[in-house]
Amino acid sequence: MTGRRTAVLLILDGLGDRPVKELGGKTPLQAAKTPVMDRLTKEGQSGLMNVIGPGITPGSDAAHLSLFGYDPVGCYPGRGPLEALGAGLASKPGDVAFRANFGTIDSDFVVTDRRAGRTFSREEHEALEKALSGIEIDGVRVHFVATVEHRGALVLEGNGLSGEITETDPHETGLKVLESRPLNKDAKKTAEIVNKLVHLSHNRLKDLDLNKEREKRGLPPANILLLRGPGQHREIPTLQERYGIKAAVIAGGSLYIGTAKYIGMEHVPVEGQTGTIDTNFDNIAAKSIEVISSDFDYVFIHIKATDNASHDGNAKEKVLAIERTDKMLGKIVEAVGKDIVIAVTGDHTTPLSVGEHTCDPVPALLWSSFMRPDATQAFSEIDAADGSLHTLRGMDIMPLLLGYAGYIGKMGA
Numbered sequence: 479m480t481g482r483r484t485a486v487l488l489i490l491d492g493l494g495d496r497p498v499k500e501l502g503g504k505t506p507l508q509a510a511k512t513p514v515m516d517r518l519t520k521e522g523q524s525g526l527m528n529v530i531g532p533g534i535t536p537g538s539d540a541a542h543l544s545l546f547g548y549d550p551v552g553c554y555p556g557r558g559p560l561e562a563l564g565a566g567l568a569s570k571p572g573d574v575a576f577r578a579n580f581g582t583i584d585s586d587f588v589v590t591d592r593r594a595g596r597t598f599s600r601e602e603h604e605a606l607e608k609a610l611s612g613i614e615i616d617g618v619r620v621h622f623v624a625t626v627e628h629r630g631a632l633v634l635e636g637n638g639l640s641g642e643i644t645e646t647d648p649h650e651t652g653l654k655v656l657e658s659r660p661l662n663k664d665a666k667k668t669a670e671i672v673n674k675l676v677h678l679s680h681n682r683l684k685d686l687d688l689n690k691e692r693e694k695r696g697l698p699p700a701n702i703l704l705l706r707g708p709g710q711h712r713e714i715p716t717l718q719e720r721y722g723i724k725a726a727v728i729a730g731g732s733l734y735i736g737t738a739k740y741i742g743m744e745h746v747p748v749e750g751q752t753g754t755i756d757t758n759f760d761n762i763a764a765k766s767i768e769v770i771s772s773d774f775d776y777v778f779i780h781i782k783a784t785d786n787a788s789h790d791g792n793a794k795e796k797v798l799a800i801e802r803t804d805k806m807l808g809k810i811v812e813a814v815g816k817d818i819v820i821a822v823t824g825d826h827t828t829p830l831s832v833g834e835h836t837c838d839p840v841p842a843l844l845w846s847s848f849m850r851p852d853a854t855q856a857f858s859e860i861d862a863a864d865g866s867l868h869t870l871r872g873m874d875i876m877p878l879l880l881g882y883a884g885y886i887g888k889m890g891a
């Protein structure tokens with residue numbers, strides 16, 4: 479529509495940091511050469527953002543819901559449904575989903591390997607999926623998909639289910655597979671189905687030819703499904719319903735794809751996008767430009783490498799990930815800058831010195847070619863404290879982007 483621009487949200491996962499000794503007391507964002515982000519900061523506005531709320535350490539999934547304008551308190555369904563959607567399973571309100579692992583147990587149901595040796599070929603994945611297909615327990619249908627290595631996702635589809643149950647993965651070897659317990663009386667049926675499913679998975683997997691082959695090669699058999707992160711898919715309004723916008727997600731990690739799909743975004747795959755430092759930044763730039771130029775109103779672009787580097791305590795790699803993202807951003811702005819309103823920020827702080835997420839606010843910048851600039855000259859945690867956006871909440875980013883892009887109408891006459 480005329481007068482409207484495409485709203486773009488670029489997230490560098492775990493972007494925020496603290497001063498790093500190895501970087502001369504600078505944060506990675508200060509140390510990195512980021513001519514594009516600095517230019518956009520000069521021409522636009524910046525601030526610091528508490529993604530979920532002051533003092534709250536965000537998990538990536540809840541943080542992203544907040545950045546998409548949804549209050550995670552009330553909207554966050556648990557990890558399972560988001561992973562299931564990201565893995566390409568159909569999941570709808572009422573369904574209960576889990577993250578799943580192939581594991582190895584002995585005859586007493588004691589876990590001897592939580593990852594069943596970790597490596598699986600495509601053929602093995604297919605054989606395991608086939609062995610677990612067509613399961614129905616007490617009127618509830620079970621859908622499973624294998625994803626990467628020993629991982630997968632599982633959806634229970636049926637009536638009267640509840641996500642208020644405990645997981646079956648003991649998270650340690652040498653312990654028995656846990657019984658799923660209901661956390662309230664409405665969840666009793668679901669816990670019973672899950673416990674039946676765990677035994678059924680063992681019966682269907684334990685004698686498979688592929689497991690005999692694995693044992694011959696010295697690999698542990700994949701003879702059970704271990705389930706964790708249960709959650710129930712909730713009925714929440716999509717972005718289309720809330721704002722009338724058509725939204726796309728460009729991401730490598732299944733959790734981000736799933737979280738975006740949960741609120742109605744369409745996944746646009748990019749060749750070579752992996753969620754690591756080796757992700758194909760050129761292809762992400764090219765695809766972003768293509769999507770921005772099409773009929774999408776909103777595009778979410780996710781870069782995971784910054785968070786990986788933080789968890790690994792690798793300062794050099796975090797700086798490199800920021801610099802590569804800056805170059806990618808440069809290509810996008812050069813090609814379609816006149817057509818977009820963009821926010822660049824992180825979903826939380828992951829200090830290199832901590833290796834885990836913390837509650838420190840993250841820097842955020844908002845830019846479009848028509849925007850009133852503030853006095854901030856560079857994009858960093860330190861500079862952003864002086865920006866005109868001041869202290870934002872994560873939930874403010876969506877209305878800011880959509881307001882400037884022309885998707886939010888006037889209030890009042």
Ligand code: ZN
Nearest residue numbers: 491492538825
């Ligand atoms: Zn994150």
Ligand code: ZN
Nearest residue numbers: 492785828835
């Ligand atoms: Zn993380």
